Amino acid sequence: MPEEFAISLEDFRVLMERNGLRLTDEELKHLKPLYETSRKVIAPLHALDFGETETASFYNPAQPPKVQF
Amino acid sequence: MTKPLYHLTIGEASRLIKAKKLSPVELTQAFLDRTGKLDETLHAYNTVTADSALAEAKIAEVEITKGRYKGPLHGIPIALKDNYNTKGILTTAGSRVLANNVPDEDCTAWAKLKGAGTILLGKLAMSEYACGGPDPETGFPMPRNPWDLKRNAGGSSNGSAVATSAGLCMASMGTCTRGSIRAPAHFCNIVGFKPTYGRISRNGVIPLSWTLDHCGPMTVTVEDAAIMLRAVAGHDSADPTSSAEPVPDYPSMLKPDIKGLRIGVPRHFYFSDRSDVQREPLRVADVALRKLEELGAHVEEIEIPSLKYSDPAALVLLLGEGFAYHQRRLLAQPELYGGVDRAEFRVAATFTLGDYVQAQRARSLMQQEFLQALDKVDLIAGPTFSVLAPLWDAPPGMAIGTGTSFTGMYNLTGLPAISVPAGFSPSGLPSGIQFAGKPFDEPTVLRAAYAYEQATEWHTMRPPV
Numbered sequence: 001m002p003e004e005f006a007i008s009l010e011d012f013r014v015l016m017e018r019n020g021l022r023l024t025d026e027e028l029k030h031l032k033p034l035y036e037t038s039r040k041v042i043a044p045l046h047a048l049d050f051g052e053t054e055t056a057s058f059y060n061p062a063q064p065p066k067v068q069f
Numbered sequence: 070m071t072k073p074l075y076h077l078t079i080g081e082a083s084r085l086i087k088a089k090k091l092s093p094v095e096l097t098q099a100f101l102d103r104t105g106k107l108d109e110t111l112h113a114y115n116t117v118t119a120d121s122a123l124a125e126a127k128i129a130e131v132e133i134t135k136g137r138y139k140g141p142l143h144g145i146p147i148a149l150k151d152n153y154n155t156k157g158i159l160t161t162a163g164s165r166v167l168a169n170n171v172p173d174e175d176c177t178a179w180a181k182l183k184g185a186g187t188i189l190l191g192k193l194a195m196s197e198y199a200c201g202g203p204d205p206e207t208g209f210p211m212p213r214n215p216w217d218l219k220r221n222a223g224g225s226s227n228g229s230a231v232a233t234s235a236g237l238c239m240a241s242m243g244t245c246t247r248g249s250i251r252a253p254a255h256f257c258n259i260v261g262f263k264p265t266y267g268r269i270s271r272n273g274v275i276p277l278s279w280t281l282d283h284c285g286p287m288t289v290t291v292e293d294a295a296i297m298l299r300a301v302a303g304h305d306s307a308d309p310t311s312s313a314e315p316v317p318d319y320p321s322m323l324k325p326d327i328k329g330l331r332i333g334v335p336r337h338f339y340f341s342d343r344s345d346v347q348r349e350p351l352r353v354a355d356v357a358l359r360k361l362e363e364l365g366a367h368v369e370e371i372e373i374p375s376l377k378y379s380d381p382a383a384l385v386l387l388l389g390e391g392f393a394y395h396q397r398r399l400l401a402q403p404e405l406y407g408g409v410d411r412a413e414f415r416v417a418a419t420f421t422l423g424d425y426v427q428a429q430r431a432r433s434l435m436q437q438e439f440l441q442a443l444d445k446v447d448l449i450a451g452p453t454f455s456v457l458a459p460l461w462d463a464p465p466g467m468a469i470g471t472g473t474s475f476t477g478m479y480n481l482t483g484l485p486a487i488s489v490p491a492g493f494s495p496s497g498l499p500s501g502i503q504f505a506g507k508p509f510d511e512p513t514v515l516r517a518a519y520a521y522e523q524a525t526e527w528h529t530m531r532p533p534v
Binding site for chain 2: 015016019020021023030031034035037038041042043044045046048050
């Protein structure tokens with residue numbers, strides 16, 4: 001796992017506790033690689049750059065934007 | 070009759086039933102017998118409703134005899150994924166959390182199918198809460214792939230795919246959050262159709278992710294998918310995301326003609342050299358695309374740069390929304406969940422507001438780029454899935470780090486997408502081709518799928534069980 005996505009077991013324990021999850025050492029060791037993988041997968045989303053003038057993003061699944069058929 | 074009743078399509082059986090040449094009771098009994106013989110091996114069902122199915126079939130037979138024929142689903146035996154609420158029938162979503170859950174009401178989709186005269190054979194196995202692949206820790210049945218019993222049918226509508234493919238029901242309903250209808254269909258050589266977001270009501274269907282979940286039919290043929298969709302589509306005031314778009318008569322619009330249809334293929338996404346993508350699904354899709362050209366379609370390359378955000382955006386929305394739904398119970402009673410859901414929802418507890426908002430922004434960008442692409446072409450096509458059916462003893466499939474999804478972008482954009490049988494690997498494993506279209510343009514999606522299906526033999530092949 002690249003260093004930027006690695007987390008120590010203690011930091012991971014604190015992170016989980018802040019989210020209400022008090023886990024055993026065994027559970028934390030099991031979850032830590034999955035957490036690190038999730039950060040690696042999610043990272044590209046934070047590289048998205050819409051510039052300074054982007055209007056608010058929206059998602060209205062029931063009414064997709066009008067398109068020419 | 071040259072083939073057994075359990076291998077008839079809805080189209081074939083309904084024509085016989087309408088002509089009073091086939092009894093719904095005889096047909097239902099054939100599926101129950103087949104299930105009794107094979108389900109100890111295939112594990113497709115969580116619950117078989119044999120007594121009520123036969124009672125419903127007898128009523129259908131009387132109605133038809135008396136001239137009260139309701140239409141092409143009257144007397145047709147189907148089954149539902151076990152996250153569709155069914156009044157008075159155990160509905161577990163494949164989880165010990167709901168091990169004793171017997172709903173008071175039918176979900177809208179089942180109410181519509183029941184109104185159309187279908188017979189319910191039972192509730193089908195599924196990945197826990199429709200998340201990930203088979204997980205032995207849940208204690209629920211784990212379906213085996215009828216094309217190779219050493220393999221599974223992926224997730225999450227795996228029981229629906231196995232039962233439909235092996236002739237344990239004539240058709241089924243699945244749900245799809247990132248590919249859970251089309252992937253199992255691809256693994257089992259059947260048709261899986263996820264229509265436009267809002268096309269089928271989700272009222273009474275147990276959710277995974279509100280903004281990604283879809284309902285859809287899983288069938289042996291494209292005609293059957295059109296018949297099923299016609300029955301379940303339409304506005305439902307009980308589902309705030311349900312669309313009021315008129316419902317066309319899909320079956321009557323099927324034509325085996327795609328001359329001049331423009332089909333775009335984002336080859337930069339499908340055919341790159343990623344190590345997590347197997348070569349066989351790509352080869353099968355390439356052959357199928359050439360067949361579409363032979364049939365008169367214009368196949369061209371298109372670019373959708375934002376596809377690179379599809380997997381991270383789907384991961385954050387699927388697990389983030391799933392965690393929100395399960396948070397209270399997950400913290401209080403984690404032991405009720407299987408290992409896959411427990412681990413994935415716990416990790417999702419660490420997702421940030423920034424993760425979720427960026428995922429929605431990426432989704433907006435994708436929606437915009439897909440609609441721009443669909444201004445220039447009628448459909449987008451490619452392989453349905455990046456791998457063939459996984460081995461039975463492979464580690465349980467998880468949403469985190471499972472590799473590239475070829476289906477999730479259509480859950481993010483809400484566009485209609487169908488998987489159709491398109492060939493086999495040298496080892497005999499099925500593989501599909503996927504067509505996606507403009508919002509609510511199910512007729513064009515079905516037309517292309519139908520034309521391809523009618524020009525090939527893949528859909529006629531049945532598993533060796």
